[in-house]
Amino acid sequence: MTQHPGSPAGLSDPHDLDLFEFARSGRQAAGVVRVSQLPRMLNEVPAEAPDRDTAFTWQAEGTTQPELQDDGTEGPQPYLRLAIHGATWLECQRCMTPYLQAFDVDATYRIVNTEAEAEEFPLDEDEVEVIVGSRQFDLIDLIEDELLLSLPVVPKHEVCPEVHESLVSGVAGAEGEGDEAESDEAEEGGEPERPNPFAALESLKRGEPDDKKH
Numbered sequence: 001m002t003q004h005p006g007s008p009a010g011l012s013d014p015h016d017l018d019l020f021e022f023a024r025s026g027r028q029a030a031g032v033v034r035v036s037q038l039p040r041m042l043n044e045v046p047a048e049a050p051d052r053d054t055a056f057t058w059q060a061e062g063t064t065q066p067e068l069q070d071d072g073t074e075g076p077q078p079y080l081r082l083a084i085h086g087a088t089w090l091e092c093q094r095c096m097t098p099y100l101q102a103f104d105v106d107a108t109y110r111i112v113n114t115e116a117e118a119e120e121f122p123l124d125e126d127e128v129e130v131i132v133g134s135r136q137f138d139l140i141d142l143i144e145d146e147l148l149l150s151l152p153v154v155p156k157h158e159v160c161p162e163v164h165e166s167l168v169s170g171v172a173g174a175e176g177e178g179d180e181a182e183s184d185e186a187e188e189g190g191e192p193e194r195p196n197p198f199a200a201l202e203s204l205k206r207g208e209p210d211d212k213k214h
Ligand SMILES: [Zn+2]
Pocket: 092, 093, 094, 095, 096, 097, 156, 157, 159, 160, 161
């Protein structure tokens, strides 16, 4: 990493950003933020994770769109687009071991002036979120909010590394078939020698029916 989180490109301090000016001027910024800088995200990372301080890259872009304002005139409506990419360790809720969860966020926000204005905005447009802008806007806080919203409802491996259960059931199945073979031999008055269940499994795998021996 050559980019220091404290000095992201094109932006003095992502914790203290004039969001209205950023949008009006169509500015762009990018940076790297580590999980250790995001205390609420860090809470989600299990203590036994191989790396508790993974990094996220982010890109922000300010834009405006001409829209009809409350006073009936058309004016520039500020927007912010934010992309976040990276991964963090979470605890799998199935096997309770850490796994690496990837994040790919691409969000667009309509920037409004007040909470009241944010509540007025119709929420039927799924792809656009609403944020209250500020002249001292904390972009890193917004990045953390967005990551927390992107957390899986139930964090888990796609496929857990633990395979104990399937191994156990596999052995149980082979023993079951072995028992059948034993009882057949007993009826025919064969040797009292108990066949090794694993040997029986091997012959089943090779597709050798027991009948061949008789
Ligand atoms: Zn798992």
